[in-house]
Amino acid sequence: MWGEQKLIWYKRILVMLVTVLFAMTLTFILIRIMPGDPVDSMAMDMVRTQGMNYEEAYRQAKAILNYDPEVPIIVQYFSYVKQLARGSLGQSMIYKTSVVDIIGGSLPWTIFLLSISTLLAFLVGIIAGMYVAWKRKTILDPILSVYSSVMSSIPNYIVGLLLILVFSVWLKKLPSSGAYDTSVEPGFNWKFFGNVFKHSLMPIGAFFLTTVGNWALAMKGNAISVLGEDYVNAAKVRGLKQRRIILSYVGRNAILPLVTNLAITFGMMFGGSPLVENVFAYPGVGYFLNQSVGRRDFMLMQGMFLTITVAVVISNFIADILNSILDPRLR
Amino acid sequence: MRDFFAVICRNRRALWGMIILGIFLLMAVVGPLVVPLDTATSYANRYKLPSWEHPLGTDYAGRDTFQQFIHGSREVITVSFVTAIFTILFAFIVGTTAGIMGGKVDAIITFITDIMLTVPSFPVMMILSLAVRITDPISFGLVLSIWSWAGLARAIRSQILSLRKRDFIEASRVLGLKVTHIIFAEILPNITSYIAINFIMIMRNAITASVGLMVLGLVPFSSTHWGMMLQMAVGASGAMYGSSAIVYLLVPIVAITLFQMGCLFFASGLDEALNPRLRTQ
Numbered sequence: 338m339w340g341e342q343k344l345i346w347y348k349r350i351l352v353m354l355v356t357v358l359f360a361m362t363l364t365f366i367l368i369r370i371m372p373g374d375p376v377d378s379m380a381m382d383m384v385r386t387q388g389m390n391y392e393e394a395y396r397q398a399k400a401i402l403n404y405d406p407e408v409p410i411i412v413q414y415f416s417y418v419k420q421l422a423r424g425s426l427g428q429s430m431i432y433k434t435s436v437v438d439i440i441g442g443s444l445p446w447t448i449f450l451l452s453i454s455t456l457l458a459f460l461v462g463i464i465a466g467m468y469v470a471w472k473r474k475t476i477l478d479p480i481l482s483v484y485s486s487v488m489s490s491i492p493n494y495i496v497g498l499l500l501i502l503v504f505s506v507w508l509k510k511l512p513s514s515g516a517y518d519t520s521v522e523p524g525f526n527w528k529f530f531g532n533v534f535k536h537s538l539m540p541i542g543a544f545f546l547t548t549v550g551n552w553a554l555a556m557k558g559n560a561i562s563v564l565g566e567d568y569v570n571a572a573k574v575r576g577l578k579q580r581r582i583i584l585s586y587v588g589r590n591a592i593l594p595l596v597t598n599l600a601i602t603f604g605m606m607f608g609g610s611p612l613v614e615n616v617f618a619y620p621g622v623g624y625f626l627n628q629s630v631g632r633r634d635f636m637l638m639q640g641m642f643l644t645i646t647v648a649v650v651i652s653n654f655i656a657d658i659l660n661s662i663l664d665p666r667l668r
Numbered sequence: 669m670r671d672f673f674a675v676i677c678r679n680r681r682a683l684w685g686m687i688i689l690g691i692f693l694l695m696a697v698v699g700p701l702v703v704p705l706d707t708a709t710s711y712a713n714r715y716k717l718p719s720w721e722h723p724l725g726t727d728y729a730g731r732d733t734f735q736q737f738i739h740g741s742r743e744v745i746t747v748s749f750v751t752a753i754f755t756i757l758f759a760f761i762v763g764t765t766a767g768i769m770g771g772k773v774d775a776i777i778t779f780i781t782d783i784m785l786t787v788p789s790f791p792v793m794m795i796l797s798l799a800v801r802i803t804d805p806i807s808f809g810l811v812l813s814i815w816s817w818a819g820l821a822r823a824i825r826s827q828i829l830s831l832r833k834r835d836f837i838e839a840s841r842v843l844g845l846k847v848t849h850i851i852f853a854e855i856l857p858n859i860t861s862y863i864a865i866n867f868i869m870i871m872r873n874a875i876t877a878s879v880g881l882m883v884l885g886l887v888p889f890s891s892t893h894w895g896m897m898l899q900m901a902v903g904a905s906g907a908m909y910g911s912s913a914i915v916y917l918l919v920p921i922v923a924i925t926l927f928q929m930g931c932l933f934f935a936s937g938l939d940e941a942l943n944p945r946l947r948t949q
Contacts, residue, residue, distance in 0.1 A: 352782055
């Protein structure tokens, strides 16, 4: 029994590693099959902006991109992997700094946005869902289903645009771009925190508003099916207080299956982060991925794509762990 | 077919969804024939509010928004339709191969689909949009579907695995019927409703993704696609910051939302209507 369990985990870890390797290889190949020679276009750009002669520019571009079209693709691939193993992801063309530094600077912002908005949507969603399940046949039930079908029909980046329209353009209350004002010195003080908070309100709102309805619906569904279970009826017959039944019987058993989804959703939202972060020009991983794709900065693109994939893989792994802890049948 | 409509008419959600989608479809097919697209710019007329002459006002270059909205519906529906066809096709081929062949083939395919499900699709589409030159609905549909079939393939595979144990499949095997016959005559009819529901949901996701790619400015597709209208309203023309341009900004947003709601209602209503287990609740 234990051996089998161990094997499943080994397999999971193997799939994780292969997935990351796969993501790495994919960007590597895609860049090589892209129409036009990236070295050439970069060299041309250097000739235009820095007035170098073409040969010199071409040599420099090869060095920066770590890519020589004349070297066989297999050799290129191994030198890329070797470089990666040393912890280097190369230089960003547009920002002229190392890609690792950009990841270090942007990843915390994305994690900050996503963790707060996911947790908030989860908490509000389960409370609302439980309440609606308990008070069935009230006006709240149709309100919830209308809200959730309307909000899940508007992509979150469009909700973001509408928020900007209302709070930045019309009411002029909230800043529409960035993570904090350039006039505020980043540091461990209330002024900085306040400023960051103000900038994060709308991006968090865009994620929150589009997901909270789904959590509430899922919670309502779970709670209703738990309410029909024998042990809940038994608890009622035993004369336990309503409050107690809701919290410790229905709540617990209906929430548990959703906890796993929480980790999966967190990972999925990483994949969608380019859109919301682009709307708010929020300097997270998605924003930099978008910048790199838009301006063909290949090293940055590979780095950001790898970061997002690793984030999703880790979230899914956490979901697996949570699942095995919470579901005793899998233990 | 008549049964199908009878089932839909009994389900209010599905009916509403069908009506919304029907209107959009009519608009996409007939609209461009009735409403000509006038692309001549006239800066004297920019950002006009709705009037008799321009029912939905004008855009940043004085062109009629209503015409773009009508012509855009054709672009949007074509792209998402093509995406859905490609996705279903990939998923069906992969899913049935895994389900029917079993053994090592199944193990390898499952391993690959697991990986594809993990690597997030939108960033892949972003990078693909650089590698593939998107000029027509076909290439756009390919970019949107190439990373979207894994979930459905997995579902089709498990449907087939459960069907394989049923008597009628066993019977046709014993009778020595060809595999293609078993797939198309025995298995396919059993999963058509499931595929139909997925078709609608894939169209829905394709809209989110295609508009997303356009808003990011990565796919300069046809200028009347709602995604392009949105990109123009937000990015290029700065319509968000001028109060008179509000209609131009809201037209693509409302259109996208309504279409998505139509898809959601139709698909979930269909699911409810065709899935007896959900009906009893």
